[in-house]
Amino acid sequence: MTDISNQINTLRKTLRHHEYLYHVLDAPEIPDSEYDRLFHQLKALEQQHPELIMPDSPTQRVGAKPLSSFAQVTHEIPMLSLDNAFSDEEFYAFVKRIQDRLIALPEKLEFCCEPKLDGLAVSILYVNGVLTQAATRGDGTTGEDITLNIRTIRNIPLQLFTDNPPARLEVRGEVFMPQAGFNKLNETALAKGEKTFANPRNAAAGSLRQLDPKITSQRPLTLNAYGIGVAEGVELPDTHYGRLQWLKSLGIPVNPEIQLCDGVENVLKFYRTIQQKRPNLGYDIDGTVLKINSIPLQERLGFISKAPRWAIAYKFPAQEEMTI
Numbered sequence: 001m002t003d004i005s006n007q008i009n010t011l012r013k014t015l016r017h018h019e020y021l022y023h024v025l026d027a028p029e030i031p032d033s034e035y036d037r038l039f040h041q042l043k044a045l046e047q048q049h050p051e052l053i054m055p056d057s058p059t060q061r062v063g064a065k066p067l068s069s070f071a072q073v074t075h076e077i078p079m080l081s082l083d084n085a086f087s088d089e090e091f092y093a094f095v096k097r098i099q100d101r102l103i104a105l106p107e108k109l110e111f112c113c114e115p116k117l118d119g120l121a122v123s124i125l126y127v128n129g130v131l132t133q134a135a136t137r138g139d140g141t142t143g144e145d146i147t148l149n150i151r152t153i154r155n156i157p158l159q160l161f162t163d164n165p166p167a168r169l170e171v172r173g174e175v176f177m178p179q180a181g182f183n184k185l186n187e188t189a190l191a192k193g194e195k196t197f198a199n200p201r202n203a204a205a206g207s208l209r210q211l212d213p214k215i216t217s218q219r220p221l222t223l224n225a226y227g228i229g230v231a232e233g234v235e236l237p238d239t240h241y242g243r244l245q246w247l248k249s250l251g252i253p254v255n256p257e258i259q260l261c262d263g264v265e266n267v268l269k270f271y272r273t274i275q276q277k278r279p280n281l282g283y284d285i286d287g288t289v290l291k292i293n294s295i296p297l298q299e300r301l302g303f304i305s306k307a308p309r310w311a312i313a314y315k316f317p318a319q320e321e322m323t324i
């Protein structure tokens, strides 16, 4: 490897490390000015040696030119929606349906519990560890190819943090806009006499479905992964919680509120705790997602036509209309 490509690879590794510290762990070790200096050093070297530019280089985050329309992507594994519960009774009924179906039952059901983020579900495909394609959920079977836009989201790694990546790994998650970023975006739009967004979810959807990635790149979007679709060339953990921890070890951001709950009463305790935390989370949620943690149990339960039998979204009562 020539000296130049050594310098370039060292700069890429350093920038990826600091991107991760800043955007995923929210714990930067260097000032932005230092990050920018390294970034521009890499940019200059790549401009002098364009043959060394790689799609997963940190300098390649913002797409080249706007698209005229989005290509369609067919999901190899459908992205299903969730059944809802709106009361403890409906959650108990959900659990009873599971108990009735699973003849041999563990004495207590273990659930992986998480806040239900109010954003847009996306699918992100990594081939040999490199971000290769990303799509919206669409109708669950077909979505829009938003690869260039997803690449601009700073907490989504362009390359998985492992020297031994799976051949193919599809990460599924929710892209959302934190409330602080949403408020700032609307204030700026108002000051410029531009269109404002009604809520962070609409702002995230509008920003992700921009044909010009340069616009998406200026929007404060973030991803939290919630599952795995296609996975080839890797032995996955046999619990949902274990899979999320594994994704985290690859540099994929996962929501920090996610918890394992043993038995129904602890699940309801989690629901009430998240309900109390809701006003101070800093991002919009509309309930919790409660999943059977054991993958073999999930597989035994399977899906009802559109939704899994092993998961339910227990929603909060509709909030009184937000006054903007």
Ligand SMILES: Cc1ccc2cc(C(N)=O)cc(O)c2n1
Pocket: 080, 081, 082, 114, 115, 116, 117, 118, 119, 121, 174, 226, 227, 289, 308, 311
């Ligand atoms: C299976 C599935 C489908 C949609 C989901 C949506 C969310 C969400 N909006 O946070 C979280 C999940 O764990 C999900 N899980």
